[in-house]
Amino acid sequence: MNKNFPENFLWGGAVAANQCEGAYNEDGKGLSIQDVLPRGIKGPATEHPTADNMKLVGIDFYHRYKEDVKLFAEMGFKIFRTSIAWSRIFPNGDDAEPNEKGLQFYDDLFDECRKYGMELMVTISHYETPLNLARKYNGWVSRDLIGFYEKYVRTIYARYKDKVKYWLTFNEINAMLHEPFMSGAINTPKEELSQQDLYQAVHHAMVASALAVKIAHEMMPDAMVGCMISCVPIYPLTPNPDDMIAVMNAEHMNFGFVDLHARGVYPGYMKRYFRDHDIQIRMEPGDEEILSHTVDFISFSYYMSACETADPSKGVRVEGNILGGVANPYLESSEWGWQIDPQGLRYALNQYYDRYQKPLFIVENGFGAVDQLVVDENGNKVVEDDYRIEYLCEHLLQVREAIEDGVELLGYTTWGCIDLVSATTAQLAKRYGFIYVDRNDDGSGTLERYKKKSFDWYKNVIATNGECL
Ligand code: BGP
Numbered sequence: 001m002n003k004n005f006p007e008n009f010l011w012g013g014a015v016a017a018n019q020c021e022g023a024y025n026e027d028g029k030g031l032s033i034q035d036v037l038p039r040g041i042k043g044p045a046t047e048h049p050t051a052d053n054m055k056l057v058g059i060d061f062y063h064r065y066k067e068d069v070k071l072f073a074e075m076g077f078k079i080f081r082t083s084i085a086w087s088r089i090f091p092n093g094d095d096a097e098p099n100e101k102g103l104q105f106y107d108d109l110f111d112e113c114r115k116y117g118m119e120l121m122v123t124i125s126h127y128e129t130p131l132n133l134a135r136k137y138n139g140w141v142s143r144d145l146i147g148f149y150e151k152y153v154r155t156i157y158a159r160y161k162d163k164v165k166y167w168l169t170f171n172e173i174n175a176m177l178h179e180p181f182m183s184g185a186i187n188t189p190k191e192e193l194s195q196q197d198l199y200q201a202v203h204h205a206m207v208a209s210a211l212a213v214k215i216a217h218e219m220m221p222d223a224m225v226g227c228m229i230s231c232v233p234i235y236p237l238t239p240n241p242d243d244m245i246a247v248m249n250a251e252h253m254n255f256g257f258v259d260l261h262a263r264g265v266y267p268g269y270m271k272r273y274f275r276d277h278d279i280q281i282r283m284e285p286g287d288e289e290i291l292s293h294t295v296d297f298i299s300f301s302y303y304m305s306a307c308e309t310a311d312p313s314k315g316v317r318v319e320g321n322i323l324g325g326v327a328n329p330y331l332e333s334s335e336w337g338w339q340i341d342p343q344g345l346r347y348a349l350n351q352y353y354d355r356y357q358k359p360l361f362i363v364e365n366g367f368g369a370v371d372q373l374v375v376d377e378n379g380n381k382v383v384e385d386d387y388r389i390e391y392l393c394e395h396l397l398q399v400r401e402a403i404e405d406g407v408e409l410l411g412y413t414t415w416g417c418i419d420l421v422s423a424t425t426a427q428l429a430k431r432y433g434f435i436y437v438d439r440n441d442d443g444s445g446t447l448e449r450y451k452k453k454s455f456d457w458y459k460n461v462i463a464t465n466g467e468c469l
Pocket residue numbers: 016171172230301321322364368415421422423424425430
């Protein structure tokens with residue numbers, strides 16, 4: 001039987017402004033929280049930007065995007081996902097007027113993509129809230145953030161409505177529970193942050209997200225607005241029913257965000273969690289109406305799965321895409337300890353589609369690894385990244401199975417289609433790209449770009465609409 005990807009399937013790649021643009025203080029850009037996170041989520045945040053912060057230069061995408069977009073077009077990208085750096089548009093987050101030079105940069109970038117016929121997907125907020133909003137307001141703990149976000153959203157919708165069709169309100173919004181500073185710009189140290197403040201911040205972000213959906217539908221009838229979740233499917237460590245309940249509880253921590261976005265109301269299990277933990281969410285009149293504006297599609301990142309157990313003495317904790325979990329004895333891991341599980345992607349796609357029956361979009365998937373740039377027999381510099389090809393191929397085979405299962409999938413954008421700085425560790429050594437960037441964690445390197453072996457492989461996948469897998 002022939003298994004196919006749908007016609008018009010949106011193949012492409014994804015990046016985020018703060019991980020690739022660099023130019024952290026050029027053309028009126030204000031500081032973002034990333035400019036003071038030289039160690040990624042391992043922290044601590046510094047008072048001011050420090051020279052060892054790889055994101056200050058990134059891969060210099062701000063100045064080299066034309067060359068990079070040309071390479072994306074050569075691979076045949078149908079869509080390119082990037083974020084807008086909020087602090088390029090509103091340098092302090094609470095400014096009266098937007099920064100015209102910041103707006104112009106994204107006009108130029110989007111025009112460049114459209115020149116090659118690429119659709120655009122824009123993440124409105126990708127772990128890069130203006131630093132001032134963290135320091136002055138304690139980030140999303142403050143209700144004021146809703147207003148600042150709304151102003152930013154209205155500004156970029158008005159400016160790019162004819163250029164951008166796909167919008168994501170917040171990157172991995174469920175990460176706020178785990179990384180309150182990076183995800184929620186919450187300045188209070190994690191250990192001192194109360195559950196009350198944390199969930200109040202989540203409520204504010206959820207209202208802001210629903211407001212972004214509502215306004216998009218008013219201003220851009222053809223736009224598609226999605227939520228974006230960090231998806232780490234969870235398996236029970238054993239068939240013990242206690243482990244299964246532990247899985248259910250852990251899954252609720254993630255599904256709660258999707259339920260709110262896709263169904264427009266707080267699920268009963270979240271209300272119970274609030275009752276059990278003495279959390280009183282302060283709602284304002286109108287919040288419920290705003291939350292009822294549900295997303296057009298559900299998007300997520302997928303890198304790994306994890307286990308859960310009711311008995312912590314039985315499980316070994318593993319590193320992971322912010323959420324982490326308990327190690328699965330059947331899986332191997334990347335050099336960074338992320339457990340590789342292609343079938344988990346098929347499972348997740350089915351789980352989400354069964355639960356919501358809304359179109360899905362995989363907006364991140366990829367393999368972070370140390371690459372070696374070598375000179376081949378023709379004297380060309382190349383990277384033989386067969387491990388990356390294998391990872392992506394195995395995952396795409398499972399995506400195709402999920403489509404066969406009946407899942408409605410709009411597209412697939414690999415994470416870090418060009419090497420960039422890691423979100424969790426702030427390293428450039430953790431590479432994901434089809435394109436190698438000559439820059440090292442000590443700041444050395446020419447910033448030149450080289451095609452990896454996976455470049456031609458992905459080009460062929462797109463050209464055959466996945467038939468060659
Ligand atoms: C997700 C983020 C991305 C990205 C990716 C890979 O959590 O949305 O920004 O970086 O993970 O993680 P890392 O860069 O830490 O390898």
